[in-house]
Amino acid sequence: MSVAESSLDFLLIETVDHFCTADPDSAYAKLEQMGYRVGQSLAEKYTVDRPRFVDTLDVIKFVCKEFWIAVFQKQIDHLKTNHRGVYVLTDNSFRWLRRCSAENMDHKRFHTALPCGLLRGALAQLGVQSQVNVDIAGGQCIFQLKIK
Amino acid sequence: MSVAESSLDFLLIETVDHFCTADPDSAYAKLEQMGYRVGQSLAEKYTVDRPRFVDTLDVIKFVCKEFWIAVFQKQIDHLKTNHRGVYVLTDNSFRWLRRCSAENMDHKRFHTALPCGLLRGALAQLGVQSQVNVDIAGGQCIFQLKIK
Numbered sequence: 001m002s003v004a005e006s007s008l009d010f011l012l013i014e015t016v017d018h019f020c021t022a023d024p025d026s027a028y029a030k031l032e033q034m035g036y037r038v039g040q041s042l043a044e045k046y047t048v049d050r051p052r053f054v055d056t057l058d059v060i061k062f063v064c065k066e067f068w069i070a071v072f073q074k075q076i077d078h079l080k081t082n083h084r085g086v087y088v089l090t091d092n093s094f095r096w097l098r099r100c101s102a103e104n105m106d107h108k109r110f111h112t113a114l115p116c117g118l119l120r121g122a123l124a125q126l127g128v129q130s131q132v133n134v135d136i137a138g139g140q141c142i143f144q145l146k147i148k
Numbered sequence: 149m150s151v152a153e154s155s156l157d158f159l160l161i162e163t164v165d166h167f168c169t170a171d172p173d174s175a176y177a178k179l180e181q182m183g184y185r186v187g188q189s190l191a192e193k194y195t196v197d198r199p200r201f202v203d204t205l206d207v208i209k210f211v212c213k214e215f216w217i218a219v220f221q222k223q224i225d226h227l228k229t230n231h232r233g234v235y236v237l238t239d240n241s242f243r244w245l246r247r248c249s250a251e252n253m254d255h256k257r258f259h260t261a262l263p264c265g266l267l268r269g270a271l272a273q274l275g276v277q278s279q280v281n282v283d284i285a286g287g288q289c290i291f292q293l294k295i296k
Contacts (some may be wrong), residue, residue: 010186010190011186015182037162038158041158042154091218
């Protein structure tokens with residue numbers, strides 16, 4: 001497991017680095033789009049043999065458990081909702097950020113573009129349109145989803 | 149293992165796709181550079197606890213076995229040399245190309261940029277400067293290294 005992940009980690013670092021260097025203004029949007037398409041592809045792959053989802057909460061639970069485990073080898077640690085279309089997903093040790101230096105928060109923000117897109121793409125593939133924002137504190141990531 | 153690999157596979161497809169769309173003329177060079185830096189990082193990671201290499205052949209053998217296994221979960225199937233600085237490495241089922249459609253050979257060429265860079269970067273990290281070309285036939289990849 002760890003071997004394939006190293007390739008992925010380093011490729012992520014290089015990808016984010018490339019976009020930030022080439023065109024910082026559009027870097028976030030482009031990385032988010034790339035993440036979106038990866039999220040769609042992965043969600044399609046991981047739901048091929050599943051019955052359809054009942055409702056939005058059903059989709060979100062799937063993403064927090066099966067999907068997150070498949071992609072990040074752990075589930076979302078905490079799920080909260082206001083029951084009016086806002087869901088807050090907390091990952092206490094988000095893997096894709098573990099190789100970013102803690103001090104460089106600006107760069108770290110760019111590293112959240114791919115995961116935000118991934119989440120938005122996965123949800124869209126499962127029929128849920130959303131807006132995704134993220135807060136970072138240490139290795140903890142708090143994703144906030146607004147369902148459209 | 150297959151889970152992390154799916155993320156990597158889809159990210160590779162999106163990365164190559166992005167570069168080809170954004171600027172086809174420079175796509176190959178940019179992807180090769182990105183692969184080069186990933187190769188350096190991985191080679192550094194996988195040799196931390198090793199004694200130094202004796203000579204070029206020693207480095208090439210390490211790349212064909214341990215390094216290839218760590219990155220691609222299999223070793224290079226065949227290694228040939230003319231004993232004058234040219235080495236030919238054959239991988240009979242190269243993983244990073246398995247999701248590319250067979251008919252689109254031009255796109256496939258772009259997908260070889262990252263692996264060529266990866267190989268060149270890994271060798272450079274281990275003190276061997278080289279030029280890397282590749283021939284593709286089906287899923288088979290034949291890398292040709294010229295040592296500088």
